[in-house]
Amino acid sequence: MIASLRPHRVDVLIAAAGLLGGLCLWSVGLHLQGGLLLPGAWVLVPLAVTAGLELLHRTAPPAALGTGVVALVADQLTTGSVATVLMFTDLVYASVVYGSPAAARRIPWVTVLVSVAALIGFAAWFRTVDSLIHGIAVGLVSIAPATTGVxxxxxxxxAEAARLRAAQTALLAEMDRVQAVTAERARMARELHDVVAGHLSAIAIHATAALSLNEERTSREALTVIRENSVAGLAEMRRLIGLLRDGSGRRAPTVTPTLDALDTLLEQARTNGAPNRLRFTLDDGRGAGTALPAPVELAAYRIVQESLTNAFKHASPGTVTVELRHAEDSLTVRISSPYGDRPGPRAPGSGAGLVGMRERVALLGGEFTAGPEDPGGSWVVRALLPTTERGEGSGTS
Incomplete structure (x- = not known):
């Protein structure tokens, strides 16, 4: 509190200049009136008080103004000093600028009322034209600085409101930028996982088979599958790296997977899953010529792709079935795979696959479930994807 009451250096200069100016005027005998009640050096008392109040007009505007009014009235009982009057106008101005919002609203109206009352009072007391000059002087001393302060x-x-709006705009822009970067990173993470994980899982599984079985034919078949998946995975990696390196702000032209490519995807799955006695079938119930939004097709394709990858890792020997059902406003994707007792996964996983599928469905405003359908039966992944605009995002790559 002591530091907050310390006068500003500008206020110190104003107080010193007002006090020295008043002393100079008094020394040369320049006064405002005769001073019948308090002649002589009494004029220096309100002068000194007003100069002292200048030190407080920023930190304590109400107290400075109230005391200044008393000092101004006392100055009128002396010979009067122009310096005292000028410093009082500064007190009125400061009380409006630095005071509370309520004081800033009330003081101008009070000065108007005081000026009108003074004008009427001088006119009724003196009954001369000179009384109007006194009333106008009171108005200049009070109304003018109050209006200037307003x-x-x-x-x-x-200006402060504009600064706050600019700061809020900058904050919102930064939040949007962070959200956009986060969303883009999540999208790229899903793409990297869904595209590359399947190839790497197949490579890991067949490499294990090649190392564990000392059969030339089996090893050759495993190495063939490893090479095919390596080449395909490398091509996908190059595509994604090209997207990341495109610094022009425009994405490079890429081919977005569609559901029409599911036959190729399942053919590759049959090749990868043959050593583990996995079979794959497709039950496409979309109907001929069915047109779906691109985000829905991409999400459905990636969900099937990730589910097949999980089947390579975890499914027991048997048939993996991919079903597509198209309704009026939705597409249902269902993948079931044999779910039996196994000592462990054929390839390590991070659990990001289910998270990525769930995120893709959530971005489209759909429904997602994954889990065993019945004990010792099948593991079922089901996604209901709306084909109308009700999602939170596009889900495009």
Whole structure:
């Protein structure tokens, strides 16, 4: 609190200049009136008090103005000093600029009322034209600085409001940027996992088979599958790296997978899953010529792709079935795979696959479930994807 009451250096200069100016005027005998009640050096008392109040007009505007009114009235009982009057106008101005919002609203109206009352009082007391001059002088001393203070305060408040709006706009822009970067990173993470994980899982499984079985034919078949998946995975990696390196702000032209490519995807799955006695079938119930939004087709394709990858890792020997059902406003994707007792996965996993599938469905506003359908039966992944605009995002790559 002590530091907050320390006067500003500008206020110190104003107080010193006002006090020295008043002393100079008094020394040369320049006064405002005769000073019948308190002649002589009494004029220096309100002068000194007003100069002292200048030190407080920023930190304690109400107290400075109230005491300044008393000092001004006392100055009228002496010979009067122009310096005292000028410093009082500064007190009125400061009380509006630095005071509370309520004081800033009330003081201008009070000065108007005081000026009108003074004008009427002088006219009724003196009954001369000179009384009007006294009333106008009171108005200049009070109304003019109060009005100036209102204009300055309004300008300052408008500038502060503009600064706050600019800061809020910058904050919102930064939040949007962070959200966009986060969403893009999540999208790229899903793409990397869904595209590359299947190839790497097949490589790991067949490499294990090649190392564990000392049969030339089996090893050759495993190495053939490893090479095919390596080449395909490398091509996908190059595509994604090209997207990341495109610094022009425009994405390079890429081919987005569609559900029409499911036959190729399942053919590759049959090749990868043959050593583990996995069979794959497709039950496509979309109907001929069915047109789906690109985000829905991509999400459905990636869900099937990731589910097949999980089947390579975890499914027991048997048949993996992919079903597609198209309704009026939705597409249902269902993948069931044999779910039996196994000592462990054929290839390590991070659990990000289910998370990525769930995120893709959530971005489209759909429903996703994954789990065993019955004990010792099948593991079922089911996704209901709306084909109308009700999702939270596009889900495109």
């Amino acid at each position: 204009l300055v305060r309004n300008h300052r408040d408008a």
